[in-house]
Amino acid sequence: MSGPLAIATVTAVLKDLLNDGLINSDLSASVGTVVVSALPPDLIEVGPDRPSRLNLFLYQVTPNQGWRNAELPSRDGGGARVATPPLALDLRYLLTSYGSADLDSEILLGYGMQLLHETPVLTPAAIRRTFSVASPVTDKLMPPSVPGRNPADLADQVELVKITPRYLTSEELSRLWSAMQARYRTSMAYDVSVVLIETSAPVRTGPPVRVPLVRVEPLAQIDRLEPGVT
Template structure:
């Protein structure tokens, strides 16, 4: 496969091919012909001393339809690690333009160039190597960009590069030259296909399968594929995490019921992940149903958990050892809202002129990277910046709030503290979610 230098290498090889072949064209018109590979708008058309020119311009790069789905997927859907170096397959689209100062010069140049590309529809590997590494010429004498193209590995890619004429209507040609912002000259379009650019990072290649399932220790026969007579997933899978009383979130110290399939086994460990934690927080479940369709775990409420966990959206996973398997297996992840719990009873409220300041603690600790909002009644305020997660949250309400007792809730990263009490026959505002505004 080629390196990312391959696009420039193709242009360099084509320019070299045209430069060598147009010696005969120069003899026909009696002057030396310049061959370039630059944007048409950079060519000086007002220079009366400029020789005739043939210019190759790469105006478009498109994905190759035949190769674009090769070697996919290139990363594991579970771990995200690289499995293969999927090639970037590209087609290059060129416009070949002839410039002349006298009658018929441009037409002669374009005719020779088109005939040359017609006779050489494939860039063979030897021609590519000669163009990019013109031995015995010292490569260090060439410009740095040309020197770099020698490392493109273009000649070693599995597909040879084919040059085919492309059809472009007068409307498309007009749009192209309008976009280039240059005057039209006799031109022909070509497509170079296919360029395969591949990375060199190491991937993961699985080992061959030795047996389909465990072998019987006596007969040494394969167990075969496990078949379950139902429509449930074949591997341990989590479906939903539900806080108690159908609340919008779970607080520290509260149980969570998880439904799923194939959860029976041993060595269960609940994995709680948060965007601000590099490693998951692990805890054992309280119970797992005998049929493997549900489990219950309680969020710990201790100093370690208040520092390690963070309010907001968690992802819940489960690690377990399935009966009959040699090693533990990890399930999929499902969302769970960890609701913050504000210490409204111990909050410090101060009124200064028209400003009410509220200082309170929250559980779990609100990280400095998290956004905290306090809502009293229908008015909200954002917490002031803090240097440490252990510092109390400070909110300033301006204009001032009306005095008296009002319902309050703390919102951390979009997760609200539990304002509504659903333990009774009808929902009511929780009695402990209030603040007495002075």
Template sequence: MSNGLAIAAMTAVFKNLIEDGLVQNAALSSMGNILVTTLPPDQISIGVDGQPQLNLFLYQVSQNRNVDLGKSDRYQPTHHQVSTEEGAILPLAINLHYVLTAYGNKDFQTEILLGYVMQLMHQTPVLSNARIRAALNHVATINRSGLLAQAIESTSVEALTEQLDQVKIVPNLLDTEQMSRLWSLLHGSYRPSIAYEISMVFIGSQKSSPGSSKEALNQPQIEKIVASPTNNQIVAGSSLIIYGKNLSADITLLRLNAGENLLEPQIVEDNRILFKLPHNLDAGVQKVQVVHQQLYKYQKDSELEVVSNEQTFVLHPTIQFSVEEQGCNV
């Protein structure tokens, strides 16, 4: 599920991260209340008695070139139990570019503010799913009459959280010429600033199918299957290791030979899965798929299933025999 609130929601999450960091920093208590805003720089004016201020301004939106959802077969997963609308519009992966500016009217205020915020961002390079959810819940409840809080009511915090899952915050250290050009475009009075880039945020069509955004991007991929230990032949009951990409999910299961019953692996990591074969398999060529399942709270009683490519392996037969001891009369 994707909607047009992604950009505003991400700005709100970024702002909330800064506000929480300032409150928890005892070294900044001497400055009093520090205002955090998201205004265009040309609308900010700090007077003689003005309080210190940090302003987070979104100055550019760009496409994430590392993801091409429309052209690569990798991002065309098979979905079971989900009806995918033909011609559905896949989401657009974008990066958000912010300039973070410190304002103060006393000696060293701007330097101290900028330094602590840069330290906070350096310690938080990735915003987790839980952190995004907490920030959006705060926005939705702290000021219910606010514009964004009312907009969130039209969708849900869970929907936006899934859409903004695992975003990265990277500093963009602009040189003097780039910074000068940026402030010239902003028509504001220059103040000490640092630019940040946030990726990845999805913008999608309301006609998109529920499984065409994050699930499409994170489709599991099997690269190879080996026995464990690796020098053993694969037989019924063997332990196998699957190597690949995006193998881990909320619920990770395995499907053998397109069967209905799914196997539960013993170890699941993003690039490795360890599981044990059943003892009742017939020898010959076998097929295995990684199956991701996730129950979305904002879609009642509907379960999405995303599967990987099929990978084959050969199951060797086992020979069983018994030796009957016969008695001898001497």
């Protein structure tokens, strides 16, 4: 089951996907050094001496409507836990590119969008592969203060994680960039769904059956029908 690291796991897998895709495309000759990050846009330094960058920012987390009421209440009238419904979330990301030279930003954004278009689903194999080898993207995801948590547990959730583009209007983009207090950059938004965060807390079980009782009763039958009085 996936735990509290599921949100960070999705971001790390997406970063690793973009990073590997740009490396395999060998863009260093055209745009120079490229950094793949997951920072708030207001923290990104820009300028002629800064490297080109592809940034993936998690700007909103919302409850998933399909899973919101999928389970029974988690506690009974006496306060005992009877179920562990997962916390189902949809993640919304903003993909933004930065470049110091003409067309660098457009080139990076095009490659990034193509990579996400060709990967509409984060498969369990892709999630496990991201954390199976040392990577500059994922080697610091698990801080020492979180023992017993494995980010690759996201691969075991019952529903696949899907990536779909989200088209924002000019007004929505304007409000979003104003809220981030950063200068506007051409961007593309994506919805990533669904992420299930589950708990390993024990659940109260009912008492065992002492005496099994099985009874068969015939169903009621209609003997006759009488016409109604008109």
